[in-house]
Amino acid sequence: MHSEDTIAAIATAPGEGSISIVRMSGPDSLAIASKILRCAKPPLTERPSNTIVHGFVLDQGRDVDEVLVLVMRAPHTYTGEDVVELQGHGGTTSARRILRCALQAGARPAEPGEFTRRAFLNGRLDLVQAEAVLDLVRSSSDRAAEIALQQLEGRLSQILNSIYDNLVTVAADLAAAMDFPEDELHPQIGVNSTNTLKIVKKYIDRLLATWNEGRILRNGAMVVISGLANVGKSTLLNTLLEYDRAIVSPIPGTTRDFIEENFCLHGIPIRLVDTAGLRPSDCELEREGVRRAREQMLKADLHLYVLDASQPLSPVDAANIADRPREKCVVVLNKADLGLRVAPKDLPGHDAVVTSLLEKKGLDQLRMLMGAKIEISEMPALGEAGSHIAISERHRSLLLKAASEVEAALAMLNSGKEEDQFLASETIRTAVEYLALIIGRVYHDSLLDEIFSRFCIGK
């Protein structure tokens, strides 16, 4: 499985930091590092695993950066191969120059996710764990990070493997029963298989139920601010973000493009979108803004509809509010400081909050209501106590297919016909294949390409 070439990439986030890391993995990591480094003796290639060496990276005799060199030898490394990390001074320029030296000395630029891909190919992680690495890097809340780490540590893999093993056993039992049709255990095998399949089905359903939480934790809940022009939408965005992101002016139509920003509300990552004011306009730019706003609104997990409550409820506002799904909408009755001519009771059946963004009033209530509306259902108990799982879209689509195979197999077993029992065994094997694809017991390069291309380079 071991790769023949050695890959290199910058492993720290770009931008201003104190330390940046260039990481190499592959059989020539140590040799390449030796070529570009000036260190104290003994030479790098003779250093034991898990040691740190001080040195300088050289480019044609000139110092490029002062570094700490981390020597980690196969097989107990992230990738399972020889790994060298060069820790240089922070900033992008140093890291970029060190990487250039490594490439000139014979390393190949790593593809996105290639370090983790190698970890998978070398059996250090299964596919579900490898995916968790990306989730952990991308996690924008404690809750998301915890779920990702548990997945990385193998909690989800354990359940999937248990489902896999149970399905394999059932398929084998059914096949064996057919080989010895006169066996007296025969009826018992049917009952056992049915029971196991029912439990498996329950487990799959429980996993499927975690998908929505996974989706929100991975992608963030999309909250779209809309409303007529000049009612305070951008002010609401700035207030929720707690800094001035959007230009605010008394001139209607100030926000032309839609603005998207991220923040966390009660541990839930939120993608907050401020749309252009919904007013008909002769201006080409503004019309484009309104069109984009409508596009965003269709994808919303929650709508914040803002209106000027110091004015009587306009027919346009009333129509817009009626247009939004009630369970996904909070109406913000803003400008309460100018008097209140629309009250929550005027919008029966809708959740509404009276605010004065100018005086920063009503915000706690708004945040609480937003949290309650987005709040994801509590996790169904799964595996050992305290474990927390949230499957991804990829897991879901394969689990749905597996579930329908399991259901079909159950129906076949219920029919009591012998030929159906044979078919059930085959059907279960199909479900097993879907499980194998999730865990990565079976994979195609195209699947790996798809999964790892979403990683950053250096991971």
Next chain:
Amino acid sequence: MHSEDTIAAIATAPGEGSISIVRMSGPDSLAIASKILRCAKPPLTERPSNTIVHGFVLDQGRDVDEVLVLVMRAPHTYTGEDVVELQGHGGTTSARRILRCALQAGARPAEPGEFTRRAFLNGRLDLVQAEAVLDLVRSSSDRAAEIALQQLEGRLSQILNSIYDNLVTVAADLAAAMDFPEDELHPQIGVNSTNTLKIVKKYIDRLLATWNEGRILRNGAMVVISGLANVGKSTLLNTLLEYDRAIVSPIPGTTRDFIEENFCLHGIPIRLVDTAGLRPSDCELEREGVRRAREQMLKADLHLYVLDASQPLSPVDAANIADRPREKCVVVLNKADLGLRVAPKDLPGHDAVVTSLLEKKGLDQLRMLMGAKIEISEMPALGEAGSHIAISERHRSLLLKAASEVEAALAMLNSGKEEDQFLASETIRTAVEYLALIIGRVYHDSLLDEIFSRFCIGK
């Protein structure tokens, strides 16, 4: 000098990366790390220096992240103290959670630049080297990075120390000569001192000459794009940046706020500013844009004045061009694809380039001209061959003071009067104090606060 408390901070840049680092420094680094880690035996506190240990960070018994632990023991560490680095999975959430654990276990959040400040206080770096750490992190071009690294390695310190030592010797010689006025070496001391001071003065002047390069490499050269509305300013910005940063539309006044972006031109970092179109406007927002544009223009190292060359030269354009300093201005004659009614010869004494941004013509010529206009003078030879130095604003202001003291001392020595010789010795001591402030042989907490507050946290 050693600190009594242990500091901790995230040391990698925020954002999506593969690896993030939480760094601790201080006497309790190892003890604190042991409290929050689950690792294989032997315990962390018994591990030798410069070793890497695999483990898990724990928060109240729950795993927070899988980490590599770097153990580095005083005194041969960055800060000169015990240092522990926890390398976790990338992304901000993991790092933030690991840091929280370290703080709960007794570490104190590091102030900006506090690791480097400790390195300075523990004698691992002088002040000029410490400043180079920040320059290296911030460097946005190879050239800037090389200069910063040479400064970190001590090239500038070496010259400053040599100036310092020479001045101390001269001051001591002069003082000794006064103590023994009848000494026959007296006249010779005067001549020697004068010669040394002249050489010192020459060195200081050479250092001062590197300031402009330093300023541009540290802050970037500011290039301001201006011109009337709808001549292609935003298109020029996008073209130079090689991606679509600004919204471009046929509607005049599309760019309201000014846009600033960075890129590198021939190794020189450039801050490119696109201003709002300079047209009188009734719109409050646009008027504000024009006001801000004028503000930016005063700070420019180079102006790119764009006009529509398919139309005859307008009096407003002619006046605007005349308004800009010739040596700092390039006129971009755009829209050449629509015909050319203004040619470079119509703007005698100005550097002008014919372009068609639409057809991507004339761009190489424009880039070359920009580079030539900004190009910083070649470095005066200083110290050993190949060394490259660029002083900072702080160095400059202290060196200017030192230079004027040295000049004053030279004048005093020339006067031939004995009391002036005494004054010269005192004057040189003042120059020595300025040098001491640059290198950090003498410092006040307020100076350190000022220098290190510009660092990021974790450095």
